[in-house]
Every structure is written in C-alpha cells, then in structure tokens.
Amino acid sequence: MQRIDRFTRRSLLKSLGVGAGLLPMLEVEYAQAQVPAPRCAFIFCWPNGMLSTSAATGWPAPSATAAGITFKAFQASLEPLRDDLLLLDGIDYRFLRDSRAPENTGHACNPGMLTGALFKAPGTGTSSIVAGGASIDQYIGSSLVNLGYRGLPSLNLGVFVKSTGRLSWRAAGDAVIPATDPYRVFDEIFKGVPASGGTGTPTPDPTVTRNRSMKKSILDTVRKDLTRFNLRVGTEDRKRIEAHLSSIRALELELDRQAMPPVVVGSKPVLPPGVNTAISENFESTTNMMIDIAVAAMAADVTRVVVLQLGDQGNANVILSTLGYKPAGQVGNTGNFNGHHAIAHRNAADKDKVDTWFQS
Structure with a gap:
C-alpha cells in the first residue's frame, strides 16, 4: 500500500486523470460467470469532513509498506484488500482560492470536488457557485462510450440532496441532477431483470x-x-x-x-418496502438502498461509474436516527442541534460516532 502526500486536488485530477477521481477502484465480481470483471468506479461524497487525527476515525498512520498499515476497527473489511489500496492524504482545496469564486468557503466546494475548478455564475449565494468544467465521472463515462461500452455512462445518485452543491457536471455550469428516489431508480434499471442469479437477457x-x-x-x-x-x-x-x-x-x-437492455449476470437487489425517503430520519436506510442498487448495477454491468452524494453541502438537518439522534431544535445557522452539520461543529465524541457511520 502506498501513501501520497502534498498534492492539490486540481493537480491530482490533471496528472492522474482517470485514477484520481476513482479511488478506491473496485473490481466487481460477477456472481456466477467465470470471466474477468470490468473495473468500476464507485465515488462516495458526504460533507463536513472528518477529524483526521481522531484515534477512532482518523486516517491510518503512514507506513513504508502495506503490512505496516494499521486499520481502525471499522475499517477491518479492507484488510484483505490492503495490497491493492492507494491511500491519498494532504490534498488541499486550493481550487477554492484560485477559482473565480474566492469569497466562498468549504461549504461551497462541492462543484469542485470532482472537477478541480469552480466558477462564479450570475446570482448570489452558493446557488451561483458552479463547476468550471466536466467532472471526472463524466469524463470516464464518455470515454467508455467512445470505446464501445453500451451501458449507462454513469449512474448519479443522491440521498437528501438539495438543488445546489452538485458533484457531477457534464461541462462548466451544466450539472448532472442525481436521482434521489431509490424505488424509481430500481424500476428504471431492474424492470424485467431476472430475479434469480444466472445469465439472462432482460425483457x-x-x-x-x-x-x-x-x-x-x-x-x-x-x-x-x-x-x-x-x-x-x-x-x-x-x-x-x-x-x-x-x-x-x-x-x-x-x-x-x-x-x-444489457445482458445481466447476477440478481437484482431486494429493497425494503414503504420507506419514506423524503425525511431525514430515514437517511441511513435510504443510503443503504442506494448502495445496494449501485452495487447490483455494477455487478450486472448496467454501468461502470457510480457517484453517490450523501446529503447536501452542510447536512444541516440530516438526522442519523439509527445512531440514536432525534430532532432537537435549531442552533443558530448550523441547523438542528442533532443534525450532521451541528455535530460536526462541536467536534466531540458525537463527531467520531457520525464519522464512523459514514466510513464503515
């Protein structure tokens, strides 16, 4: 396992191209077919950062060899893959300073996360902050299509996202709107797909x-x-x-x-019925549904690029109910006291608890 320090996000995207935006690269294994699996990219993003020095959720300490890396308890599932991982650290947000929207802080950085460039469009507030170019997922998707791939160039999903702070962009100022209803996404992708494992052509x-x-x-x-x-x-x-x-x-x-319809190998996921995906108290269950859909879509080679955005640029009112949090009233401009945003500002044990959920 290697560790790379002191790269700007923009230089990383420019120098590494495909690889920079796709870490970790996942090789999706077909359920039954003994054929080489295509390389797929599953890009997660959530706001409010993490405490990099936290004993519970911080980044693994640097090591000259893969064997020397010590994972945190919730990262145990990465152990079998340690020789295939590339950990990146120290990537700054220089594009915020260098962009044409220098007055904005970290909460406006989403459009630059996968593009390395921001642009100030007409208007005020964070809604006027857009990407200055295409995002890496769209670049990969269009490249696959140019090589003859017939699946979806990319699958863009969101959980409790808003109308601003998009991650994926076709071009400067042209955002890709993520799908937010897992039931509708399921129907679009898996209608007619065989319910059991095996190879079959969907109807x-x-x-x-x-x-x-x-x-x-x-x-x-x-x-x-x-x-x-x-x-x-x-x-x-x-x-x-x-x-x-x-x-x-x-x-x-x-x-x-x-x-x-593509030839599908494997089976479609089973979603829990009746989940109200429009309320933040179901944030975790909706996220799990989207992950199941994304993994199944890649396993079936319906797509090879997935972007999953978990929340908006601050998650002011996202309540992680399975962790025991309940709505507790507003706190200034940080949102609900037990919301993800306010918890991040407190930088206490609750922050570790929430970060563990997002990373595990």
Missing part, C-alpha cells in the same frame, strides 16, 4: 419503454426550438445555447443506450 418493461419514448419526444422538441432560437441571438447567448444542445444530444444518446 424491456413497457412502462419504462414508454417513458423513454416520451423523454426522447420532449428532448426532440426542445432541441428544435433551441436550434431555431439560436439563429436570432448574439455570440454569447449562442454559446450557451450550443452548450444546452450538446447536453440534449448526450441525453438522447443515453436514452438510446437504455433502450437496449
């Missing part, structure tokens, strides 16, 4: 097929309208319209790929 679900046709029809209408409007505007507006047209073309290609 397209009529409802899903109809929805895709409707989406393509809407996109076609919007594309035609934008094309006509493009002839009557100035240079700057034309650039914006061209960016929108490029996004529409990408969406149309994605819908075309989705219309051809």
Whole structure:
C-alpha cells in the first residue's frame, strides 16, 4: 500500500486523470460467470469532513509498506484488500482560492470536488457557485462510450440532496441532477431483470419503454426550438445555447443506450418496502438502498461509474436516527442541534460516532 502526500486536488485530477477521481477502484465480481470483471468506479461524497487525527476515525498512520498499515476497527473489511489500496492524504482545496469564486468557503466546494475548478455564475449565494468544467465521472463515462461500452455512462445518485452543491457536471455550469428516489431508480434499471442469479437477457418493461419514448419526444422538441432560437441571438447567448444542445444530444444518446437492455449476470437487489425517503430520519436506510442498487448495477454491468452524494453541502438537518439522534431544535445557522452539520461543529465524541457511520 502506498501513501501520497502534498498534492492539490486540481493537480491530482490533471496528472492522474482517470485514477484520481476513482479511488478506491473496485473490481466487481460477477456472481456466477467465470470471466474477468470490468473495473468500476464507485465515488462516495458526504460533507463536513472528518477529524483526521481522531484515534477512532482518523486516517491510518503512514507506513513504508502495506503490512505496516494499521486499520481502525471499522475499517477491518479492507484488510484483505490492503495490497491493492492507494491511500491519498494532504490534498488541499486550493481550487477554492484560485477559482473565480474566492469569497466562498468549504461549504461551497462541492462543484469542485470532482472537477478541480469552480466558477462564479450570475446570482448570489452558493446557488451561483458552479463547476468550471466536466467532472471526472463524466469524463470516464464518455470515454467508455467512445470505446464501445453500451451501458449507462454513469449512474448519479443522491440521498437528501438539495438543488445546489452538485458533484457531477457534464461541462462548466451544466450539472448532472442525481436521482434521489431509490424505488424509481430500481424500476428504471431492474424492470424485467431476472430475479434469480444466472445469465439472462432482460425483457424491456413497457412502462419504462414508454417513458423513454416520451423523454426522447420532449428532448426532440426542445432541441428544435433551441436550434431555431439560436439563429436570432448574439455570440454569447449562442454559446450557451450550443452548450444546452450538446447536453440534449448526450441525453438522447443515453436514452438510446437504455433502450437496449444489457445482458445481466447476477440478481437484482431486494429493497425494503414503504420507506419514506423524503425525511431525514430515514437517511441511513435510504443510503443503504442506494448502495445496494449501485452495487447490483455494477455487478450486472448496467454501468461502470457510480457517484453517490450523501446529503447536501452542510447536512444541516440530516438526522442519523439509527445512531440514536432525534430532532432537537435549531442552533443558530448550523441547523438542528442533532443534525450532521451541528455535530460536526462541536467536534466531540458525537463527531467520531457520525464519522464512523459514514466510513464503515
């Protein structure tokens, strides 16, 4: 196991390209087929950082050899993989200082996490902070498509996310909106997929097929309208319209790929019924559902790139109920007293408790 220090996030993304945004790289093992598994990327992100020096949840101490690394108790599952891991530490947030939005602090950094660049769009507040380029997941996904891959270029999921602080970006200012309803994602991906293990060709679900046709029809209408409007505007507006047209073309290609169900190896996940995914008290159970969907989708080679965003840029009102926390009233501008954000500000035993849950 190696350890790399003193890299900026931007230089890391530029110099390592694919690898920088995809740590750890996961080799998904097919359940039954004895064939080499494709390499997949599963990118997690949650806000409020971690206490790197904490005895309970801090980063493993540096070591010259893999054998010298001492994992924390909740990291025990990584033991069999220690020789395949690359731990990165000391990556700074220099892109915040160097970007065109230098007045913003860490709570506005999400758009730069996978891009290494921020941009100040017209407007005020964090909603005006956008990415300055494409994110690494979109770069990987489009590269796979260019190489002939027919699955989803990427699967972008979110749990209790808001309308700002996006992680994934097709291009500067063009955010990928994460799917937040695990039941709907399940239906989109696994309708018609065999319930038991083994190799089989899924049967397209009529409802899903109809929805895709409707989406393509809407996109076609919007594309035609934008094309006509493009002839009557100035240079700057034309650039914006061209960016929108490029996004529409990408969406149309994605819908075309989705219309051809992949050959599936393995089985679809089983989700618990009736979970209200819109309330923060079900944050943990919704997260587990999204993880199950993501892993099953990669195992079935429906996609090879997944981004899972857990919460927004501060998680002011995310309550981790399975850890025993309950809503306890607002505390200034940090949100609910027992929310993830307020707990992070206290930097006490509760912070270790929450960090352990996010990392384990």
